[in-house]
Amino acid sequence: MTRSLRADAARNRSMLLAAAAEEFASRGMSASVADIARRAGVGKGTVFRHFPTKDDLLAAIVLDRIESLAALARKLYLADDAGQALFDFLDEAAGRQQQLDFSFLRDSGDINDQLRDAREGLYVAIIALVERAQAVGAVRTDVTGLDVILMMCVPAHVVSFVPGAAPDLWRRYLAMVIDGLRPEGAHPLGPPSPAAV
Amino acid sequence: MTRSLRADAARNRSMLLAAAAEEFASRGMSASVADIARRAGVGKGTVFRHFPTKDDLLAAIVLDRIESLAALARKLYLADDAGQALFDFLDEAAGRQQQLDFSFLRDSGDINDQLRDAREGLYVAIIALVERAQAVGAVRTDVTGLDVILMMCVPAHVVSFVPGAAPDLWRRYLAMVIDGLRPEGAHPLGPPSPAAV
Amino acid sequence: MTRSLRADAARNRSMLLAAAAEEFASRGMSASVADIARRAGVGKGTVFRHFPTKDDLLAAIVLDRIESLAALARKLYLADDAGQALFDFLDEAAGRQQQLDFSFLRDSGDINDQLRDAREGLYVAIIALVERAQAVGAVRTDVTGLDVILMMCVPAHVVSFVPGAAPDLWRRYLAMVIDGLRPEGAHPLGPPSPAAV
Amino acid sequence: MTRSLRADAARNRSMLLAAAAEEFASRGMSASVADIARRAGVGKGTVFRHFPTKDDLLAAIVLDRIESLAALARKLYLADDAGQALFDFLDEAAGRQQQLDFSFLRDSGDINDQLRDAREGLYVAIIALVERAQAVGAVRTDVTGLDVILMMCVPAHVVSFVPGAAPDLWRRYLAMVIDGLRPEGAHPLGPPSPAAV
DNA sequence: AATGAATGAGTGTTCATTCAT
DNA sequence: AATGAATGAACACTCATTCAT
Numbered sequence: 001m002t003r004s005l006r007a008d009a010a011r012n013r014s015m016l017l018a019a020a021a022e023e024f025a026s027r028g029m030s031a032s033v034a035d036i037a038r039r040a041g042v043g044k045g046t047v048f049r050h051f052p053t054k055d056d057l058l059a060a061i062v063l064d065r066i067e068s069l070a071a072l073a074r075k076l077y078l079a080d081d082a083g084q085a086l087f088d089f090l091d092e093a094a095g096r097q098q099q100l101d102f103s104f105l106r107d108s109g110d111i112n113d114q115l116r117d118a119r120e121g122l123y124v125a126i127i128a129l130v131e132r133a134q135a136v137g138a139v140r141t142d143v144t145g146l147d148v149i150l151m152m153c154v155p156a157h158v159v160s161f162v163p164g165a166a167p168d169l170w171r172r173y174l175a176m177v178i179d180g181l182r183p184e185g186a187h188p189l190g191p192p193s194p195a196a197v
Numbered sequence: 198m199t200r201s202l203r204a205d206a207a208r209n210r211s212m213l214l215a216a217a218a219e220e221f222a223s224r225g226m227s228a229s230v231a232d233i234a235r236r237a238g239v240g241k242g243t244v245f246r247h248f249p250t251k252d253d254l255l256a257a258i259v260l261d262r263i264e265s266l267a268a269l270a271r272k273l274y275l276a277d278d279a280g281q282a283l284f285d286f287l288d289e290a291a292g293r294q295q296q297l298d299f300s301f302l303r304d305s306g307d308i309n310d311q312l313r314d315a316r317e318g319l320y321v322a323i324i325a326l327v328e329r330a331q332a333v334g335a336v337r338t339d340v341t342g343l344d345v346i347l348m349m350c351v352p353a354h355v356v357s358f359v360p361g362a363a364p365d366l367w368r369r370y371l372a373m374v375i376d377g378l379r380p381e382g383a384h385p386l387g388p389p390s391p392a393a394v
Numbered sequence: 395m396t397r398s399l400r401a402d403a404a405r406n407r408s409m410l411l412a413a414a415a416e417e418f419a420s421r422g423m424s425a426s427v428a429d430i431a432r433r434a435g436v437g438k439g440t441v442f443r444h445f446p447t448k449d450d451l452l453a454a455i456v457l458d459r460i461e462s463l464a465a466l467a468r469k470l471y472l473a474d475d476a477g478q479a480l481f482d483f484l485d486e487a488a489g490r491q492q493q494l495d496f497s498f499l500r501d502s503g504d505i506n507d508q509l510r511d512a513r514e515g516l517y518v519a520i521i522a523l524v525e526r527a528q529a530v531g532a533v534r535t536d537v538t539g540l541d542v543i544l545m546m547c548v549p550a551h552v553v554s555f556v557p558g559a560a561p562d563l564w565r566r567y568l569a570m571v572i573d574g575l576r577p578e579g580a581h582p583l584g585p586p587s588p589a590a591v
Numbered sequence: 592m593t594r595s596l597r598a599d600a601a602r603n604r605s606m607l608l609a610a611a612a613e614e615f616a617s618r619g620m621s622a623s624v625a626d627i628a629r630r631a632g633v634g635k636g637t638v639f640r641h642f643p644t645k646d647d648l649l650a651a652i653v654l655d656r657i658e659s660l661a662a663l664a665r666k667l668y669l670a671d672d673a674g675q676a677l678f679d680f681l682d683e684a685a686g687r688q689q690q691l692d693f694s695f696l697r698d699s700g701d702i703n704d705q706l707r708d709a710r711e712g713l714y715v716a717i718i719a720l721v722e723r724a725q726a727v728g729a730v731r732t733d734v735t736g737l738d739v740i741l742m743m744c745v746p747a748h749v750v751s752f753v754p755g756a757a758p759d760l761w762r763r764y765l766a767m768v769i770d771g772l773r774p775e776g777a778h779p780l781g782p783p784s785p786a787a788v
Numbered sequence: 789a790a791t792g793a794a795t796g797a798g799t800g801t802t803c804a805t806t807c808a809t
Numbered sequence: 810a811a812t813g814a815a816t817g818a819a820c821a822c823t824c825a826t827t828c829a830t
Contacts, residue, residue, distance in 0.1 A: 008829085009793060030227060033821060043795040048822065050793095143373070150355045151373065157354050158347045162391045171387040176340070176348065176377040184382025187375070190368040194359045206810070230804060240812040242807085251804065403789070424621060427825060437791040439828085448825065537767070544749045545767065551748050552741045556785045565781040570734070570742065572778070574767040579775025584762040588753045599808080600814060624800060634816040639801065641814095 013050050015040040017064070020057050029058070059115050066118045069093055073125035083138025086129045087178060090152055094174045097156035123149060123197070140186040144193040151177050210247050212237045218258050226255070256312050263315045266290055270322035280335025283326045284375060287349055291371045294353035295364075320346060320394070337383040341390040348374050407444050409434045415455050423452070453509050460512045463487055467519035477532025480523045481572060484546055488568045491550035492561075517543060517591070534580040538587040545571050604641050606631045612652050620649070650706050657709045660684055664716035674729025677720045678769060681743055685765045688747035714740060714788070731777040735784040742768050 019040035023031035033054055037044045051057035072092055079085035111119075127145025134141050139148075154177050155170035162169060216237035220228035230251055234241045248254035269289055276282040308316075324342025331338050336345075351374050352367035359366060413434035417425035427448055431438045445451035466486055473479040505513075521539025528535050533542075548571050549564035556563060610631035614622035624645055628635045642648035663683055670676035702710075718736030725732050730739075745768050746761035753760060 012793085032819080034819090044821090045795050045823085046793075049795095052822095054821065147369070147373070150358060150370070153358070154351050154355065158351065161347060161350070162394055165391055166388055168388050169391060172344070172390065173347070175384060175386045176344070176374075178377075179383055180373040180375075180377030182382045182384075185376060185379045186382075187372060187379075189372045191363055191365050193369065194362055194366060197358055197360075209811090229802085234813095241805090242812050243810080245805065246810070249805095406790090422619075426823085431792095438826090439791050440789080442826065443789070446826095541763070541767070544752060544764070547752070548745050548749065552745065555741060555744070556788055559785055560782055562782050563785060566738070566784065567741070569778060569780045570738070570771040571767075572771075573776060574769075574771030576776045576778075579773045579777075580770055581766060581773075583766045585757055585759050587763065588756055588760060591753055603814085623798080625798085635800090636802085636816050637814075640816095643801095645800065 009050075012040070012042055012046060016042065016047060016050055016057070017061055021061050024058060024061065033057075059112055063115055063118055065096065066115070066122050069096065070118065070122040070125050073122065073129055077125065077128055077132065082129075082132040082136045086133040086139065086148075089126070089129055090148075090174060090178065091171075093152050094155040094170055097153060126152075137183060139181050140183045142186065142189055143181055146197055147193050148181065149197060151181070206247075209237070209239055209243060213239065213244060213247055213254070214258055214261065217254050221255060221258065230254075253309075256309055260312050260315055262293065263312070263319050266293065267315065267319040267322050270319065270326055274322065274325055274329065279326075279329040279333045283330040283336065283345075286323070286326055287345075287371060287375065288368075290349050291352040291367055294350060295356070295367055323349075334380060336378050337380045339383065339386050340378055343394055344390050345378065346394060348378070403444075406434070406436055406440060410436065410441060410444055410451070411455055411458065414451050418452060418455065427451075450506075453506055457509055457512055459490065460509070460516050463490070464512065464516040464519050467516065467523055471519065471522055471526065476523075476526040476530045480527040480533065480542075483520070483523055484542075484568060484572065485565075487546050488549040488564055491547060492553070492564055520546075531577060533575050534577045536580065536583050537575055540591055541587050542575065543591060545575070600641075603631070603633055603637060607633065607638060607641055607648070608652055608655070611648050615649060615652065624648075650703055654706055654709055656687060657706070657713050660687065661709065661713040661716050664713065664720055668716065668719055668723065673720075673723040673727045677724040677730065677739075680717070680720055681739075681765060681769065682762075684743050685746040685761055688744060717743075728774060730772050731774045733777065733780055734772055737788055738784050739772065740788060742772070 016036065020031070020036045023036045023039060027035075033047050034044055036057070037047050040047075047057065051060060069092075073089055076085040076089050079088070123145070126149055130139060130143070130145040130148045133139040155173040158173045159165050159170045213233070217228070217233045220233045220236060224232075230244055231241055233254070234244050237244075244254065248257060266289075270286055273282040273286050276285070320342065323346055327336060327340070327342040327345045330336040352370040355370045356362050356367045410430070414425070414430045417430045417433060421429075427441055428438055430451070431441050434441075441451065445454060463486075467483055470479040470483050473482070517539065520543055524533060524537075524539040524542050527533040549567040552567045553559050553564045607627070611622070611627045614627045614630060618626075624638050625635055627648070628638050631638075638648065642651060660683075664680055667676040667680050670679070714736070717740055721730060721734075721736040721739045724730040746764040749764045750756050750761045
């Protein structure tokens, strides 16, 4: 009874999340709530019923992605080949960010606690992955987990400049990024890694 | 008489460009014309006298930067060490983008002809630099000039995620990018380079 | 079966009236239907099942009060001391309006027929009380029943300006109003009483 | 040069104030900025150019009235007949509030400092007037300045319930209020005067 | 009969752009 | 040529009302 109504609401919620992800991806934080509602095929009021503010809508999307990425990182931490584990993680992360990269974390005014915690958890998991890959010599030792986190966003960003890019073009730039993280042919990096992101 | 007026106007124009560059750099495309005018110390109307729309103001800034970067590329093309020439170019380009990266070109709706031509000129000059660097073995041969152009924006982008970053932090990520462009330790890149940007 | 449903419905209706009276009293006409429903512990839809519009809900409350006040006026008309009867009525009326004064009648767009009739009945009863009090010399003869009706709202209104007022402060201003209605020390009133309210 | 432009702006500002006073008077704080703008014959943006928020617009109106009323009170304090001075003041105050009474001070969320100071000044001036009137026996001694301030708003409020009231009807109710303030026929007031308003 | 999800008109406010001075 | 006042289309968000369940 409540079941079927919930089903409708849940459907709207997920259409909203999908529509918002696309709008945010193409217009950034300045995507308008009206456009998101239109794309999701619902009224403007429905957006606000599900997410009290535009920022909350963005946060919901980002939280989703961060948590699923963190889960992946934790799973890959258990893989046999530490180097491959990190590269697989980067592959998946770069691929997902095709649609919505972390830039929004920066654009969106202030970050809420839940989001901050989730992000922290993701960072911890990635750093562990990186350190394990360094231990087996797969990654140069002068980069930090934070550096890898930052470079992970590069493929999506770079591809965003290429109109009509092939859907897998991001792999090309991920390959370049990864080659820059390898020990072979590494040159000194200059300034030290930042303290936090 | 027109003389002195022109001088005033020119002065206003360049103060406007400087003010706008700073505002755009810190607030992105959503910097307001009113703020730009205030920072430049002129009235809002004066902004529109010089640049018919906000987009035109942005385009003027970008055009400026593109042309000066293209000039630099052409000058470095004449340098003895082809590899160093490219790296020097990237160093300068990445450093300048600290303040205003090309992202705006993407954000700003449509690009005008003058801008398109200038960009084309810059691309040609960079591609020449890259090919010369490849000829002497300083850069892997499976990257194209277009790839380098795209990767050139990476340091500014990456650093933008780091609050309170050291002013030279971008050099760290440029070093990583460059290491990824070197022949040593290069792995296959997968998808081909895009046809155009 | 209909029986028990009716009981439920009646219960909801009166909880709704009580909740709405409190909300309207503290927030005026801009109290929200959602808040009223929440305070009554029912769904928003239920509010509209009982009262087609927010205005109707307000009208129902006011109708209630008007009718009970009219009943009181009629009862007091039978009292021995005509002067005391009127003052007792004003005391009770002013006290009740502590919670919801007639202002809402003015704010709420148009008045419905039932409400108009009830108000008319109240006015008739009050006018009778006043005339009887004048007949025994308790009230100056240059005021009309309508004047008294209007002045009756004064204590609640005045007290509404005093933050943290003592709960019986309205009596102070009712006393002043009544002193103004007495024959002793009466001065000419100037303009004639209005034809209707 | 700036002169003539200012003239236009000043004209708009005062039309805005007038329009807002009328809208606020008839619809209370829920008068809409759009309606005010329409009534003033200007665009919505113009309202915000002159008054940063709706509350500021209201505050400007109220401040104006408060200050001019305070000036009047101070002037009348110098009059020979202390009783007449107070009654003259009440006459003027009640007449002005025909259009916009102090209710707005209550409705408007928070009061700004300038407004609070002005109100304080007005209160001080009125209290002085009252005490002087009491000293010559024109006003009963058991009322305070604060009481008078509160009762001063009565005529405007009462008349607001009379549709199509004669323009001077407020004088009738002011006369009743004043008769209630006289020493003749005064009865005990019951609860003490409030500490502050 | 009751619920609360959905809707969309309306609100206060911002801002690029126009235009009278 | 320069100013800033005026404008109105957008925007995020609220809320009375409707309706599927």
